[in-house]
Amino acid sequence: MPDNEFRTLAEQVLEHLGKTGQRLVTVESCTGGLIAAALSDIPGSSDVLEGGFVTYSNALKMSAVSVPEAILAQYGAVSIQTAEAMANGGLLNARDADVAISVTGIAGPGGGSTFKPVGTVCFGRAVRKGPTTSVQCHFRGARAAIRAQSVHHALQMVLGAA
Numbered sequence: 388m389p390d391n392e393f394r395t396l397a398e399q400v401l402e403h404l405g406k407t408g409q410r411l412v413t414v415e416s417c418t419g420g421l422i423a424a425a426l427s428d429i430p431g432s433s434d435v436l437e438g439g440f441v442t443y444s445n446a447l448k449m450s451a452v453s454v455p456e457a458i459l460a461q462y463g464a465v466s467i468q469t470a471e472a473m474a475n476g477g478l479l480n481a482r483d484a485d486v487a488i489s490v491t492g493i494a495g496p497g498g499g500s501t502f503k504p505v506g507t508v509c510f511g512r513a514v515r516k517g518p519t520t521s522v523q524c525h526f527r528g529a530r531a532a533i534r535a536q537s538v539h540h541a542l543q544m545v546l547g548a549a
Contacts, residue, residue: 492507
């Protein structure tokens with residue numbers, strides 16, 4: 388995915404949230420901070436972007452964004468339940484944020500299984516005054532392509548377009 392497409396989407400997210408005075412926190416696993424990076428590349432992003440958590444390990448998912456151990460044990464790190472808990476935990480731990488977007492997945496090339504193949508990515512979106520939503524996607528391609536598609540989907544999800 389071209390960088391200019393990330394930039395356009397990131398600008399749209401910042402404009403959309405900025406109009407309503409909302410602040411965003413990201414909680415990322417398989418994207419490793421790429422969502423926050425796409426947003427923070429835009430001048431003035433500090434008006435909207437509260438910050439981001441990169442919670443690659445289960446231990447950090449639990450300690451940094453309060454994902455319950457029981458959810459990880461029952462559903463695994465790559466699940467819509469974990470994505471929702473990550474988003475909710477982002478809001479809990481970034482008290483000035485109004486919206487949280489989370490992503491957890493298997494970018495490959497290894498790590499997949501029959502039930503959760505490489506390219507399985509789960510997203511969560513939490514808002515302070517509304518429901519938490521989640522979705523599971525299946526992306527194709529090499530690791531970089533899966534991560535790029537994940538960033539794209541996450542930004543669209545913040546906009547409410549995914």
